[in-house]
Amino acid sequence: AKSGRTLTTLHGHKNTIVKVQWNQNGNWLLTGSRDQLIKCFDIRTMREFQTFRGHKREVTALQWHPVHNGMFASGAWDGALYYWDVKQSEPLAVISTAHTSSVWDMDWHPVGHMLVSASGDHTTKFWTRNRPGDRVNEIYSHSSGDRDEVQPQTQQQHQNHPQQHQQHGAPSSFDHANNNRKRPFS
Template structure:
């Protein structure tokens, strides 16, 4: 794992890094209440824009819309801001309110028709999106979790939303008769589930936890060959692999590369680790095996908070940490 660039400028810890779909812009957010947009000029990565004055507390998460023209930011001030760059400059055109406490994450559906937010108030909100009119209407308030909801992500191909929580579980939601409902609960972690990621096709989830482990969950569709029951014709998710003994502290972030199949983790032990599936396992579907292929100790001087794979350049990984820096790594792909 080779360091390609170190991006500095944030004045406090950096919580999140997020690539746009084209992979040519990276957004970061920080405890300094700012968002920075990074891009390449020649061979160097530089800060293109600094977005300020939208939030009055820590910005915890940023997420690009699928079209790349909008950026959403989630803050501890209990709001989510929508930034529109269709005019060529980023402009905050909407502020979403409703959560009672810190908004921990925000994510766009693959279609761009929905946005979701989650909060310390234990709820997940789904918003209908009308991008032309900058209109966001609450379509559902989901209260399935019993504790702080740490992160949310959409299925890569379907309008299925997933969440993870301080209550040690993950949940899956879909729309049913104009109402959003939870159709699956994934239990197995012994402590807070900090993050998770779908694989490329969305039939697997990798989750990471305060219990220092990674779990791989497999989806079983109705009529599956294994004979696993799917009550009411709804998919069943089961844990098929647990990776433990690799991390020394809580695992805060995980991302599954859709180009290479590599899984990256960010840990409280200041390291970034890369895992890959063993393609020689006898039963790759029901008993897969994953192994570490790369580890960067002291990737950051303090906790690593987030890792994110570039969606178009194989092996390019962004990380950020409590040390206030963002780093770009090149991970060998063979």
């Protein structure tokens, strides 16, 4: 027996869609695919309004920012993390070697100052930006391997390994949380 009916079908990807994510108001839907693309559909019109290009491998994780409605992050099979704004088809920032294996999940802290990513490399990493203009930083890395510990990475340690991160126009709206803990987005 049928328990529901199809309202509509969205098309546009050329390969398997592996991730979908509603925005907070329910008007936009992100789709991530093995075709290395992310598409944003406006559900009110049932039409695609933006395609996001930049991933070098399959998109495996998507998460809308909890405070800034048009911003989201994505992760990929190659361990890369990308930061996006729906108004731009190019990424705001890229961390090409965030993980050494696939990014399988990610989530923002409820106030949006920190992103956590989980990977097939057996790590959970926390990402933030300390001040306007700073690059995205890995602030903690938790490994689920033989050693179970949390190791902070200082700004100095991060600067000693700049080849680990690429930056393409840093997203200033991710910058404010660590500047003022009481008013994270003033």
